Amino acid sequence: MSTIAINMFLTLDGVAQAPGQPEEDRAGGFPHGGWQVPYFTAEQGELVGRWQGRAGGLLLGRKTYDIFAGHWPRVPADHEHAEIAAVLNALPKFVASRTATSLTWRNSTLLDRDVPAAIARLKRQDLGELQVIGSLDLAQTLIRHGLVDEYRLMVYPLLLGTGKRLFADGTVPAGLELVSTETTPAGVTASVYRSAGPVSYGSFGL
Numbered sequence: 001m002s003t004i005a006i007n008m009f010l011t012l013d014g015v016a017q018a019p020g021q022p023e024e025d026r027a028g029g030f031p032h033g034g035w036q037v038p039y040f041t042a043e044q045g046e047l048v049g050r051w052q053g054r055a056g057g058l059l060l061g062r063k064t065y066d067i068f069a070g071h072w073p074r075v076p077a078d079h080e081h082a083e084i085a086a087v088l089n090a091l092p093k094f095v096a097s098r099t100a101t102s103l104t105w106r107n108s109t110l111l112d113r114d115v116p117a118a119i120a121r122l123k124r125q126d127l128g129e130l131q132v133i134g135s136l137d138l139a140q141t142l143i144r145h146g147l148v149d150e151y152r153l154m155v156y157p158l159l160l161g162t163g164k165r166l167f168a169d170g171t172v173p174a175g176l177e178l179v180s181t182e183t184t185p186a187g188v189t190a191s192v193y194r195s196a197g198p199v200s201y202g203s204f205g206l
Contacts, residue, residue, distance in 0.1 A: 058091050
């Protein structure tokens with residue numbers, strides 16, 4: 001059996017849209033693209049590298065796939081991110097898209113149109129840990145269908161007030177277990193949560 005982990009960058013108010021660059025995702029007139037960049041530190045890079053080092057494959061939406069495919073294969077061997085590039089270039093990549101007919105990045109496979117069913121089939125295979133990086137629409141689909149085993153969330157100390165959020169309407173109620181948490185010098189909190197069954201309820205009433 002494979003497991004699915006979502007690796008996501010979030011603001012304190014839950015926005016996950018376009019963390020890496022201004023033109024990454026302008027949907028809805030989003031004006032804050034690139035909000036993550038000023039907070040990036042060597043410590044965060046090391047942490048991201050540790051997370052990605054556990055991946056047996058990637059699950060990507062089309063937008064994130066196109067961004068990655070246009071960047072990581074072009075990283076030179078002497079670049080500071082060459083180690084991460086080597087990992088991402090070598091991993092199997094499973095891509096959700098309604099429009100793509102072919103993929104150019106090495107080791108890429110186009111998923112069937114019924115994405116939840118296709119990923120449920122992947123989970124039944126022995127592929128190790130399949131990581132969702134970025135790919136917000138795909139992540140929300142997996143959350144709605146109860147397919148996520150672990151969340152790795154980097155929460156940044158800023159508020160944007162607008163933009164796409166990871167946990168949007170349609171999120172399936174679920175209990176989570178905090179596995180670990182650490183904070184970078186820039187104030188970014190990196191926490192790992194594991195699925196822990198259904199939500200439990202109680203009352204403080206007399």
